[in-house]
Amino acid sequence: MRKLKLIWDFRGPDASKIAEHHEIHLKEYIQSEKLNINITGFEALNDLHCxxxxxxxxxxxxxxxxxxxxxxxxxxVP
Known part of the structure; x- marks a missing residue:
C-alpha cells in the first residue's frame, strides 16, 4: 500500500511556530476522529518556509x- 504525505505550507518569520502549532491540531483531529495515523510532523525547509x-x-x-x-x-518515502 502506497503512503501519501499531506502537506501544509507556512511562510514568513513565524512559519516554524505556526507549523509546529498546526501539527498539534492535526494530532487532535486524528484523536477526535479515532484514525489510525501514526506519522505527523513539522519541519523547516529554510528560515522562512516550514x-x-x-x-x-x-x-x-x-x-x-x-x-x-x-x-x-x-x-x-521514509
Missing amino acids: IAFLVVDEDEMKPLRDALKPHRGQVY
Whole structure:
C-alpha cells in the first residue's frame, strides 16, 4: 500500500511556530476522529518556509484531503 504525505505550507518569520502549532491540531483531529495515523510532523525547509504534515494510506487520502484541505501532497518515502 502506497503512503501519501499531506502537506501544509507556512511562510514568513513565524512559519516554524505556526507549523509546529498546526501539527498539534492535526494530532487532535486524528484523536477526535479515532484514525489510525501514526506519522505527523513539522519541519523547516529554510528560515522562512516550514511545513506541517501527516502520512496516510493512499486509499484513505480523499476524505482526509477534503476535510483538512492540505496545500499539497506527495508520495511518502521514509
